[in-house]
Amino acid sequence: MRLRAESQSARFNVGRQCxxxxxxLYEPQRSSFKIKLLRxxxxxxxxxxxxxxxxxxxxxxxxxxxxxxxxxxxxxSLIELIRRTSAEIPDDVQRxxxxxxxxxxxGTIAASALQIIERNVELARRKSQPICQDTGSILFYxxxxxxxxxxxxxxxxxxxxxxxxxxxxxxxxxxxxxTGVNDGTNVGxxxxxxxxxxxxAPELDVRLILKGGGCENVGAQYxxxxxxxxxxxxxxxxxxxxxxxxxxxxxxxxxxxxxxxxIGGDRATSYEFSKRQFLRTLPDRNPVxxxxxxxxxxxxxxxxxxxGPMGFGGKTTLLGAKIGALNRLPASYFxxxxxMCWAFRRQGARLGPGGEIERWLY
Amino acid sequence: xxxxxxxxxxxxxxxxxxxxEVALTGVVFTARDAVHGYLHDGGALPPGVDLRDGILYHCGxxxxxDERGGWKVTAAGPTTSIREEPYQGAIIRRFGVRGxxxxxxxxxxxxxxxxxxxxxxxxxxxGAAQVLAEAIVAVRNVYFLKEFGSPEAMWELEVRDFPxxxxxxxxxxxxxxxxxxxxxxxxxxxxxxxxxxx
Numbered sequence: 001m002r003l004r005a006e007s008q009s010a011r012f013n014v015g016r017q018c019x020x021x022x023x024x025l026y027e028p029q030r031s032s033f034k035i036k037l038l039r040x041x042x043x044x045x046x047x048x049x050x051x052x053x054x055x056x057x058x059x060x061x062x063x064x065x066x067x068x069x070x071x072x073x074x075x076x077s078l079i080e081l082i083r084r085t086s087a088e089i090p091d092d093v094q095r096x097x098x099x100x101x102x103x104x105x106x107g108t109i110a111a112s113a114l115q116i117i118e119r120n121v122e123l124a125r126r127k128s129q130p131i132c133q134d135t136g137s138i139l140f141y142x143x144x145x146x147x148x149x150x151x152x153x154x155x156x157x158x159x160x161x162x163x164x165x166x167x168x169x170x171x172x173x174x175x176x177x178x179t180g181v182n183d184g185t186n187v188g189x190x191x192x193x194x195x196x197x198x199x200x201a202p203e204l205d206v207r208l209i210l211k212g213g214g215c216e217n218v219g220a221q222y223x224x225x226x227x228x229x230x231x232x233x234x235x236x237x238x239x240x241x242x243x244x245x246x247x248x249x250x251x252x253x254x255x256x257x258x259x260x261x262x263i264g265g266d267r268a269t270s271y272e273f274s275k276r277q278f279l280r281t282l283p284d285r286n287p288v289x290x291x292x293x294x295x296x297x298x299x300x301x302x303x304x305x306x307x308g309p310m311g312f313g314g315k316t317t318l319l320g321a322k323i324g325a326l327n328r329l330p331a332s333y334f335x336x337x338x339x340m341c342w343a344f345r346r347q348g349a350r351l352g353p354g355g356e357i358e359r360w361l362y
Numbered sequence: 363x364x365x366x367x368x369x370x371x372x373x374x375x376x377x378x379x380x381x382x383e384v385a386l387t388g389v390v391f392t393a394r395d396a397v398h399g400y401l402h403d404g405g406a407l408p409p410g411v412d413l414r415d416g417i418l419y420h421c422g423x424x425x426x427x428d429e430r431g432g433w434k435v436t437a438a439g440p441t442t443s444i445r446e447e448p449y450q451g452a453i454i455r456r457f458g459v460r461g462x463x464x465x466x467x468x469x470x471x472x473x474x475x476x477x478x479x480x481x482x483x484x485x486x487x488x489g490a491a492q493v494l495a496e497a498i499v500a501v502r503n504v505y506f507l508k509e510f511g512s513p514e515a516m517w518e519l520e521v522r523d524f525p526x527x528x529x530x531x532x533x534x535x536x537x538x539x540x541x542x543x544x545x546x547x548x549x550x551x552x553x554x555x556x557x558x559x560x
Contacts, residue, residue: 109527112383116487116525123492132489133424133437168436171424172512182511214442214465214488239557247549250542252442252466254488297558304552305545310487311467312527313541343489 071156074355078160078206081357082138083169085208085347086130089121090362092281093258093319093344097121100256100309100316110314117309117342132254132343134212135170138192141207141279141348143199150196156355157194158187170210195272205361207348209278215257215341218249219274221267224333233333235294238263239301242294245337246302246318251311254341258282258320259298262336265326270336277322278340279348281362286323295321309342319344365523370415370460372480378528380535384484385523389502390417390463395445396514397506401456402449408505408516413457417484420446420464422513424491425501433501435519437491440465443483451475467529467538476532483530485537497524 089097097117104111124131140157144150164170165186172184174191186192222241224233229244231237242261249257260277262270286292298321308314319342328334348361366374368388378384391413393401407413423438443450443464451471453459460481462472465488476482486494500520507515529537 109381109383112525112527113487116490116493120487120490120493123496127492129492130424130437131491133422133439133491134441134489168424168426171437212489217442236557240553243549243553247542247545250466250538250545251488252444254465293557293559300558301549301552305548307541307545310465310485311538311541312485312529313537313544341489 070354071152074153074351075156075160075163077349077351077355077357078157079164079167079169081206081208081347081349082160082164083128083167084360085210085345086135086164086169087128088125088347089131089344090281090346092283092362093342093346094121096282096319097256097342100319103315104309105315108314109312110308110310110316113309113312114316130169130171131345132212132341133171134214135173136210136212136345137216138170138186139209139211139275140192140194141197141209141276142194143197143203143205145202145204146198146200148198148204150194153196154194157192161186161192195276204351205348206351207279207346207361209275210345211275211278211338212254212341212343215253215339218245218253219271219336219338220245220248221271221337222335224335235290238335239294239297241335242298242321242323242337243301243305245339246298246307247305249339250307251309253339254343255307255311256309256316256319256342258340258344259318259322260338260340261321261323262334263323263325264328265334265336266329266332267334267336269326270334271338273324273326274336274338277324278338278344278346280322282320288325291323291325295323298323363525370417372415372460375460375480375482376532378482379531379533380528380537380540382528384526384528386417386461386463386484386526387522387524388417388520390419390519390521390524392421392423392515392517392519393418393446394420394422394441394514396510397516398446398449398453400506400510401453407457410503411505411516411518413459415458415460417461417463418453418459419519420462421517423495423498423517423519425504425512425517433504433517435495435498435501435517438495438498438519439489439491440486440494442466442488443468447472454479454481463524463526467536473530473534473536473539476530477534480532482528482532483536484526485529486524486526494524497521 101114162185174186175182224237229240231240260274262274299318302318307317349357350359352358363383366384366386420441420443424436425433428434447469454475463484498519499522503518505516
């Protein structure tokens with residue numbers, strides 16, 4: 001591929017087919033907008049890629065199910081949720097880091113690393129700046145009443161992500177996988193990801209996880225039996241592959257880490273469910289006795305391996321492990337392990353009927 | 363804590379050993395995937411940049427324009443270094459690099475280049491974007507900004523007491539190899555015993 005780029009400015013009406021993108025422009029809050037396009041052409045195949053480079057200027061709001069004020073209140077609440085998630089580590093994680101610091105031997109490089117981590121947590125909170133410059137994949141989990149309009153919510157969430165990125169709460173962190181172009185908005189296919197879960201209750205609970213790339217890269221999925229690890233299709237086999245994931249990760253996932261694990265499911269739901277475990281708080285206990293035993297054992301055993309913070313060696317390799325199980329096909333037995341770095345960015349808010357934040361969930 | 367100040371001579375670098383905590387003061391150049399690929403493929407350094415006795419930092423900082431027409435680094439933690447393993451050894455040799463800052467450690471080829479040329483791998487705490495940004499006192503210049511974009515550009519940064527740990531030294535030792543080997547043995551031992559009961 002040999003790419004050639006040129007840029008142009010244009011004003012588009014919503015619904016018009018974009019000559020560069022080859023798709024209809026869809027920007028639900030606007031009737032028309034001015035954008036700057038980067039036209040990228042592969043000079044060998046003459047294939048064209050198009051990218052909106054600049055944030056469209058808001059001309060005027062269209063009618064929205066939330067109605068003018070509620071809509072902007074909802075968006076403001078989501079921006080605040082993003083800011084808080086990016087800059088403030090939840091209390092349960094901070095307590096676990098402090099406990100780890102007490103346990104590491106003073107004067108070791110493991111203790112120094114945890115001291116820097118602790119200082120970083122405080123500094124980010126005070127300055128309202130991202131804890132880590134990799135502000136990660138943006139994963140929303142929304143529990144909503146049956147009457148709720150998820151399409152309108154998604155519009156607000158995408159708008160909130162754009163604005164939070166402009167304000168620096170999020171890094172310009174979303175790249176087109178085909179062209180390598182980063183349009184700087186963090187909005188695109190798969191970004192943000194929003195999981196909706198209707199429930200028969202009036203509450204609207206929005207949770208957010210920001211998961212960086214370093215820890216995402218050390219996640220692993222095992223198909224049991226695994227002969228090399230002598231892991232059979234039972235809980236002992238699960239234990240072996242989960243601990244193998246910890247061993248392989250070493251310090252590369254920015255430990256001390258937290259594991260989210262799913263036993264069972266198909267490949268996609270299994271990984272998805274493993275990440276959902278991160279919504280649980282660190283001190284909580286699994287109501288399923290077998291899984292609770294496995295969680296406790298994984299943390300204790302991992303902390304005996306001497307990998308330590310950042311892989312420097314030491315007592316704290318994991319701060320927690322959260323494990324869920326899904327049914328599987330008779331032919332499949334997947335164990336999916338998601339690794340979360342110490343910069344565990346998870347927050348949530350209960351929203352009122354007007355979209356305002358009623359209380360924080362963590 | 364060992365204070366390591368400019369100039370970064372071979373003598374100072376060879377005196378460092380695995381496990382040393384270092385407070386680095388001087389100039390570092392950020393370099394991620396794009397810069398490494400470019401230099402490895404024979405690309406020239408920008409005029410005015412000399413990496414001899416220099417230090418590279420695997421980092422894609424968040425940099426904003428400041429009020430005086432300069433730049434301000436607001437978040438600057440290390441990125442995963444192992445992605446540069448195919449390029450790093452050759453770049454250390456070609457340019458006479460004395461130090462590489464990153465996270466997660468690097469492999470055999472980089473370790474060999476460190477030993478041969480007198481270079482160390484300095485591990486910064488991953489995710490500690492704010493603490494590390496505070497140790498960056500000035501942005502002196504930026505190169506390849508247009509070509510590679512902001513995170514991939516080569517930022518010339520002045521750092522003061524930038525906290526790092528030597529995890530690969532110029533004598534062939536790698537803390538990463540040692541911890542991996544020890545933890546692998548420990549896990550094999552633990553798997554022979556029953557699981558912890560709750």
